[in-house]
Amino acid sequence: RGWGGPPSLGVPGAMVYIRVDTCFDGVGCEGVQQMEEEDADSYLEENRDKYMGYLTMESAPGFVLFAKLGTSMFQVEGYQCHLYAAELPPADEEDDDDTDEEEGQDGITAGGLFRTATLPANHTNMTGFKRPGRGEGLMDGEEITLFRGVDAADILQGGLGDCWLLSAFAAMAEYPNALLSLFQQRSPSDTGEYDITLFNFLAGEYQTIRIDDRLPVIQGGMVCKCAYVQPTADGEIWTCLLEKAFATMFDNSYKTISGGVSTTAFAALCGVGADKLAYISLVEQGWILYQPVLDSWRPYDHDNFRFGQWPDGTPGNQPKTNQELHALLCQWDENNYIMCANTQAGSDTEFSTQGIVQGHAYTLLGARQNVGSIQVDLVQVRNPWGKKEWTGDWSDNSPLWDEHPDVADALKPQASEDGAFWIGLEDFCDNYPSIAVVFKDMGTNYEKVSNPKGDRVASVLGGALPGAAAPGSNLGIDFPAKEEKANVRRRKKRLMKARKVKEDVCGACTLL
Template sequence: NRMHLRKILLPHKPAVAPPELPDFKGPAKAPAAAEGLYEDPDFPATDESLGGITGDQANPQVSEYLVEMMKLVVPGWARPHQMVGKQAGKYKLFATEGEPCLFKHVSPRDIEQGYLGDCWLVSSFAAIAEYPDRVRSLFKQNELTADGRYDVRLYDPLSEEWKVVTIDDRLPYWQRPGKHGTLCFAKPTKENEFWTCLLEKAVAKLVKSYHRIDGGFEAVALEMLTGKPSLNIQVNAFEGGMHSPYVLLCGTDEGSAKHATVYMRLQSYDADWGYWGQDASVMCEGQLELSDDWLWGKLCAWNAQGFSLCCGTRQDYKGILSGHAYTLLRLVEVPIQRDGKSSMLRLLHIRNPHATNEWFGRFHDDDWETWNAYPEALKATGHTVGIKDNGVFWMPWDEFKVGYEDIAVNFD
């Protein structure tokens, strides 16, 4: 669920350098048994913290469950040890084994969005999870705590400062009578890592409710996670078309628009509040328009430098979902020789935060015909035809431009 962008180019304003990542001081406090489990008084496990959620418009099937789900949210929600492991009882998650943990093997491969329309946020989790230390550095704690308290640092683009957000580990959980229940929003990983759920909750608390993260932009999420500036590139779908760089601003009108933040973050939200695009040529060597070759080369270079990349869609297209955000994991350029002629095949490795619903056009997972016709691509990508990969897929650049409308690059 990605917000609508009002594309208005504004005069460039110098970007404010983000502050350095602050250090947490001292070890996490371990409470005595008598103190019990921490309950955050500022973000209670009640409907107040949920807000008026509408769901993920990019996945209508799961959105249909939301009305029922909100009626069946367990009072007081549920904690990791109640859902996974030896202590789990009536709230045990279906088909889980082992004990819960905060981190184990942080990876973008098993991060899964829940029923909330925060693909823009969860796809950004996957983007920074390519570099596990970036995820770990956001938490003061390095393992699950005895009291269920966690301190998470996030960058607030609106105030342009890092903030430490303290949360408890109670997570929205729903259950039909006599049935297995499940988490409403971001899921723990297959290795029972709960950092995804807790990081999502910290963002929700920062912006006052889960409802306020029900829609947004990947560029904003990446800034909140890294404190570094993000660049957006509006992708031109037409052959030979030029692409446009911009940064996001938000506000009630053009004159008062400020650095973009999370949807409905401003207390003055009304029907006219929205996002605007501002010229970002200064971040692209002074170019207002970007050629296809220039953009491809830069994307490859930025990816090689370890910058986080996400992308958003323009339409439903061969399995690609409209209004949805994905993680851009890798770009590969493959030299091709055919009939005495040389060319370059450009492929992108992409992940859907739904962990399913993949591309089914050329170079999809089971496309034996195309992959076998390009053995060079098989070697360059390391792909094994027929292996399903939890929402991860390869697709060609020319088709990417048809299905996707923008790319977010975070200079982290």
């Protein structure tokens, strides 16, 4: 548990949580420093908008390595991740939901907070808004943070039909620096206010949207949870806040973001116009490319697409074959473009015989050509539900991985229920008849840097540190393969223990 300080102070405390046998991904870490843990704790607290924690190593006592926000964590024996977490002040009594109903023109309530986005009228199971970690019953006693290890697997859809938006979030999460740049705050706000910058494509300019941390909830007995997108397994609330920012910009209503296409989300997230977006659809003759017309918050209001142009300069209405499309997907993946794929029309309560959700948007994580000795073409996608995966060829538990170990060695598939899976090109085309892509280099993709072709990577530590370990030893971290990431996420609560951060509020209190 975190410590909130003496009750009379009414100020948040701070904690450093230690996750044992856990290591940061080296690509998100900065130079090794010789520093006592107490000093590292204080430095971490002072720089919490830049770093999520620091690493200590049994082989190098007295040395630490700071990890930037958005850095992934892996299970590795002999290492410990020290993670900063703030304990938020409780919600004031005058700021409860009763006063929240009286909103002024700018959305400010009588209690000084504001809710902005309204709930859909037909969502009768909603029980209002609550603030996480503020003593109102939502995530109380949990480790609340804004950002930690940003990951596509963080996004878990709730009870709102905004898979088109959340699949775009997951695609954006492959590029943590780009995602972090949307938020003016990088750590939990004591006041509950957050400023998020999105591109208002109707106005043609960036817009900073101020929201608070009141989130739509559903109450079931003693259990209260977020009604829509869920906080991450690490206690990050950025997913909830970003969803709320979209609902606020899109006509101040969650109803407006129930149903849409990912090109709309890409425009707002990536700051691009229609000329940098494509919606690619499968017709009888092959794949054709459309360009969206961004003149409405709701893309289904009318015909919002026109023919665009393929990268080779040919008209968008000139069809491409499956193989030609796949070659483009591979190239766009290498160019750090973000993409989503949509399934056949239908209700998201319907499934294909092999597990594909109908009428649903998935994140397109990547594509690989001519893999292994059989030269197979594959596509990797992820369900924003975080579950319900493809069960056919090349799925997580497909026997094809054992039959073709060179393909398995190249791609390192994860046999875990995380929503992500590989699928063969022809099966992909049969199940995903439309694709959205944004033609913009999104910067560093940590997964590509840290796991090129799924291989293990060398440490950024650069070798042995003088005096830090036994003579001749090497401090290079052999980072684990991608399939081990899911295990540490499930285990981390059992591996967690807590210790104090120096508390200077009253100059005297230091508690474990």
